[in-house]
Amino acid sequence: MLREQSPLLRAIPKVDQVLALPELTRLAEETSLFAVTAAVRQVLDSLREEILAGQYGHTPTSTELLPLIEEAVKQRQQMGLRPVINGTGVILHTNLGRSRLSKEAAKAAMEAACSYSTLEYDLEQGKRGKREVHVEHLLTRLTGAEDALVVNNNAAALLLLLSSITAGRQVIISRGELVEIGGSFRIPDILKQSGSILAEVGTTNKTRLQDYEDAIHPQETGALLKVHTSNYQIVGFTQQVALEELVALGQKHHLPVIQDLGSGALFSLASCGIEGEPTAAQSIQAGADVVTFSGDKLLGGPQAGIILGKKACLAPMKQHPLMRALRLDKMSLAALEATLRLYRDPREAFARIPTLQMLGCGLSTVRARACLAQTVEKHSQVGGGAVPNQMLPTAATALQPQSISVTELEHRLRLGNPPVLGRISKDRLLLDARTLEDRELPMILDCLSRCLGECS
Numbered sequence: 001m002l003r004e005q006s007p008l009l010r011a012i013p014k015v016d017q018v019l020a021l022p023e024l025t026r027l028a029e030e031t032s033l034f035a036v037t038a039a040v041r042q043v044l045d046s047l048r049e050e051i052l053a054g055q056y057g058h059t060p061t062s063t064e065l066l067p068l069i070e071e072a073v074k075q076r077q078q079m080g081l082r083p084v085i086n087g088t089g090v091i092l093h094t095n096l097g098r099s100r101l102s103k104e105a106a107k108a109a110m111e112a113a114c115s116y117s118t119l120e121y122d123l124e125q126g127k128r129g130k131r132e133v134h135v136e137h138l139l140t141r142l143t144g145a146e147d148a149l150v151v152n153n154n155a156a157a158l159l160l161l162l163s164s165i166t167a168g169r170q171v172i173i174s175r176g177e178l179v180e181i182g183g184s185f186r187i188p189d190i191l192k193q194s195g196s197i198l199a200e201v202g203t204t205n206k207t208r209l210q211d212y213e214d215a216i217h218p219q220e221t222g223a224l225l226k227v228h229t230s231n232y233q234i235v236g237f238t239q240q241v242a243l244e245e246l247v248a249l250g251q252k253h254h255l256p257v258i259q260d261l262g263s264g265a266l267f268s269l270a271s272c273g274i275e276g277e278p279t280a281a282q283s284i285q286a287g288a289d290v291v292t293f294s295g296d297k298l299l300g301g302p303q304a305g306i307i308l309g310k311k312a313c314l315a316p317m318k319q320h321p322l323m324r325a326l327r328l329d330k331m332s333l334a335a336l337e338a339t340l341r342l343y344r345d346p347r348e349a350f351a352r353i354p355t356l357q358m359l360g361c362g363l364s365t366v367r368a369r370a371c372l373a374q375t376v377e378k379h380s381q382v383g384g385g386a387v388p389n390q391m392l393p394t395a396a397t398a399l400q401p402q403s404i405s406v407t408e409l410e411h412r413l414r415l416g417n418p419p420v421l422g423r424i425s426k427d428r429l430l431l432d433a434r435t436l437e438d439r440e441l442p443m444i445l446d447c448l449s450r451c452l453g454e455c456s
């Protein structure tokens with residue numbers, strides 16, 4: 001065996017020889033010599049192994065190896081975290097990064113990333129400032145809250161909040177609101193982690209004001225907590241206590257009332273067909289002492305946790321050692337400020353924030369975008385643990401390949417460049433146009449012709 005293979009091994013071209021190919025000189029100029037050299041080594045190494053495994057009758061020449069090397073360079077240049085085309089129709093797809101940022105927010109993040117900035121510097125005073133000030137004012141103005149604070153995400157907001165104001169004491173919550181959000185975030189676990197004690201009241205389907213009141217013990221109770229059941233709904237024989245009633249109870253017993261709003265709409269989305277989603281301003285208006293929500297769900301901004309409420313409640317959070325551990329970084333802070341600035345004019349927000357654009361996009365526009373091939377009418381999910389029972393009417397391009405199976409097409413598109421993600425339904429691959437952008441349509445056609453070309 002070995003004797004047969006040794007001439008083949010000897011015929012493997014040297015790295016320098018391969019690198020001298022004009023095609024690779026050009027490729028090294030476009031990318032980097034480092035990447036091309038590494039790719040050549042990688043291809044030659046696997047060639048050696050394959051010859052030893054008896055897979056070759058003759059040794060390929062440098063030129064014959066060229067396509068393999070070009071492919072290896074491409075793979076090396078590719079980021080692990082990279083853009084995909086979302087044809088799933090799920091607007092806030094947690095696995096695909098939830099909200100896309102507006103151009104304004106992306107630009108602000110980029111500038112904060114590439115320049116020194118006023119992150120913690122007060123230009124007028126000429127001395128150290130606070131990073132939160134950039135968004136606090138916008139948040140209080142937009143929601144009517146007394147004070148505001150931002151952290152890394154909503155999970156961090158709750159952890160900081162509970163650690164600061166209820167540690168060692170009971171937090172009373174309805175059994176119907178003990179939410180689990182995807183990826184292991186569970187309200188009971190967060191409570192425990194904060195050092196607070198869970199006091200669940202009522203039943204899964206019905207909780208009354210009296211249940212809360214009966215559980216209050218003057219020395220032991222730290223707060224009343226209301227959690228928005230953002231990713232599920234209990235229907236049928238149900239009853240939950242309205243925030244206003246809980247606020248009255250809290251005031252009677254001098255207990256803070258906290259609301260985890262989850263998705264955090266800043267204004268009503270009824271015009272997009274999303275009914276009944278509470279807004280942050282409504283919760284503040286109803287008298288909640290503290291309200292928390294995510295920056296990258298219905299708000300359509302960067303990952304962030306937003307805390308609104310009374311000054312007296314937020315003060316201990318600002319002083320807490322966890323604040324430093326959970327604080328928001330400068331790029332997200334800049335993106336959040338830019339997003340909130342758009343909200344000063346609701347029309348601007350709807351026109352520029354992609355999440356709101358997609359939610360508000362009329363069916364006729366979605367239909368027109370779906371017209372790549374045969375279209376079907378479906379419903380898109382909002383996703384991201386927001387409004388689970390509300391679906392938006394949509395249109396999807398339905399692909400039914402003749403030469404390969406639908407699962408094979410799904411597979412090829414998913415591994416393509418850029419990856420295109422859809423969903424299979426009734427032996428067709430659906431690309432939901434609500435989450436697609438017009439500029440992505442030619443890219444999808446390109447990807448499709450490559451995928452289908454491979455089989456002919």
Ligand SMILES: *Cc1c(COP(=O)(O)O)cnc(C)c1O
Nearest residue numbers: 153154155181228230262294385
């Ligand atoms: C999504 C959600 C969270 C977690 O928010 P993150 O920003 O993902 O940390 C917490 N509570 C509720 C009710 C939610 O919907």
